Amino acid sequence: xxxxxxxxxxxxxxxxxxxxxxxxxxxxxxxxxxxxxxxxxxxxxxxxxxxxxxxxxxxxxxxxxxxxxxxxxxxxxxxxxxxxxxxxxxxxxxxxxxxxxxxxxxxxxxxxxxxxxxxxxxxxxxxxxxxxxxxxxxxxxxxxxxxxxxxxxxxxxxxxxxx
Numbered sequence: 548x549x550x551x552x553x554x555x556x557x558x559x560x561x562x563x564x565x566x567x568x569x570x571x572x573x574x575x576x577x578x579x580x581x582x583x584x585x586x587x588x589x590x591x592x593x594x595x596x597x598x599x600x601x602x603x604x605x606x607x608x609x610x611x612x613x614x615x616x617x618x619x620x621x622x623x624x625x626x627x628x629x630x631x632x633x634x635x636x637x638x639x640x641x642x643x644x645x646x647x648x649x650x651x652x653x654x655x656x657x658x659x660x661x662x663x664x665x666x667x668x669x670x671x672x673x674x675x676x677x678x679x680x681x682x683x684x685x686x687x688x689x690x691x692x693x694x695x696x697x698x699x700x701x702x703x704x705x706x707x708x709x710x
Contacts, residue, residue, distance in 0.1 A: 566590045566607050568673020569704040574696040577605065589679060596689045603685025605697060610680045614669050617646055617680070621665055624654035624684075638702045639709035643668050645698070649687055664690040668701060673708060 560579040564571045566589050573579060577592040578601070588608055593601035610620070618631055629650025636643050645668050652663035667682030683690055683697045 564590050567670070567675070567679055568708065569670065570707055571700050571704050574693075574700065577693075577696070580604075594683075594685070594689065594693050596686070603683065603689040603693060605681070605683045605693075605700075607679055607681050610669065610678050612678070614644060614678075617644075617667070617669055620680075621646055621648050621667060621682075624648070624652055624665060625663070626651040626653055626659065636702075639705045641705050641709075643670075643701070643705075652684075654684075660686075662687045666690060666694055666697065670701070670705075 560573065560577075562573060564573060564579065571590070573592060577594050580591045580593055582588050582591060588606040590607045592605040594603040594605065595601050596603055610617075612620075618633075622629065622631060625648050629648050632647045634645050634647070636645070645666060647664065647666050649662070649664045651659050651661045653659060655663075663685065664687040665682055665684045667680055667684075669678050669680050671677075672679055681697075681701055683693060685693075
C-alpha cells in the first residue's frame, strides 16, 4: 500500500503531497496528476513548458534493489550514447546521490527524442523498508529550468522529516 496524503489549496492541485513519509511542497507552476489505475508512479507532477502538452514531468516510483543499480535502470530510457553522471550532497544527515542522464530518449515511444534529460535520486521510504526513486524527465532545456525546484523540493522534505 502506498502512502499518499494531500493538502489542498483550492479545488485544483494540492500544495503539499505526502509520499512515503516525506512532505513534498509542490512548486506553484507544477501541476499535480493523480496516478491512474495502471500507473506505477506513487506521485506525478507535470511542468508546463513551451509546447501545448507538458513534456516534462516529475515522478516517484518504488524500486527494488539498491542505489548501485540505478545507473543501469535510468540508462534503459536512453540510447547507448547518452551521457551519465552522478553528484552527491549531504542533507539533514542523509547522503543523497543525484544521477543525471542526457541524450536521445527511447522511453517516449514511438519516437526517439533527442536532447532529453533525466535527473533523479533514490530515497528510503519512511513508511516501509523500501527504496523509491524520484526523477525529473523531459527536454534538456525544460529540465534545466525546473531542476532547482526539483532539488529544493527533495532536500526540503528531508530537512522537514529530520526535525
